[in-house]
Amino acid sequence: MATSKKMITREEWEKKLNAVKLRKEDMNTLVMNFLVTEGYVEAAEKFQRESGTKPEIDLATITDRMAVKKAVQNGNVEDAIEKVNDLNPEILDTNPELFFHLQQQRLIELIRQGKTEEALEFAQEELAPRGEENQAFLEELEKTVALLVFDDASTCPVKELLDLSHRLKTASEVNAAILTSQSHEKDPKLPSLLKMLIWAQNQLDEKAVYPHIIDLSTGKLEDPSE
DSSP states (O other): OOOOEEEEOOOHHHHHHHHHHOHHHHHHHHHHHHHHHTTTHHHHHHOOOHHHOSSSSSHHHHHHHHHHHHHHHOOOOHHHHHHHHHHHHHHHHHHHHHHHHHOOOHHHHHTTTTOHHHHHIIIIIIHHHHHHOOOOHHHHHHHGGGGTTTTTTSSSSGGGGHHHHHHHHHHHHHHHHHHHHOOOOOSSSHHHHHHHHOOOOOOOOTTEOOOEEEETTTEEEOOOOO
């Protein structure tokens, strides 16, 4: 026999919501965390001036981090590696997987430019030795070199390596590594809290009928239906 759900009116729900006290300082910290993690340096500087909220890291480092990310996104991987080493040489020294992926992206860019001989030489000198030490690296190298076998890259089984989305993936990996080196979270807290809110609503749906939040940006509620 189905169990009837508890009905919570809008008035009751809003009363419960208003009983929850949130400190403005905590909200400001969440906003600053998002701006810093996502790299919105100008917005973070303005928000600091207006709210008095101190960022968790030096805002000057955001500009450097975004320069690295942009370089990878534009395919300038060698420049990105130099910038990372200028920021903190230990990032790549202690993260062989990240360094391999950056070198792999350099190889992809050479192939994209049609520099076949240079690509083969780079793969042999820079990537092959790492593949000999790590089976996963070797498999990724073999997949990347396969791009050279096909005259038309669109027919290659691993053509997705040439997609701009692969650049973005590598750029995100570098961004996360830099944040970690600065003792900062890799991901902003705010989106995680919103996901938790949606999950909580879904769980509550099984037990009650209540006003749903239908617009996360405004907190707009939808009246419960019988």
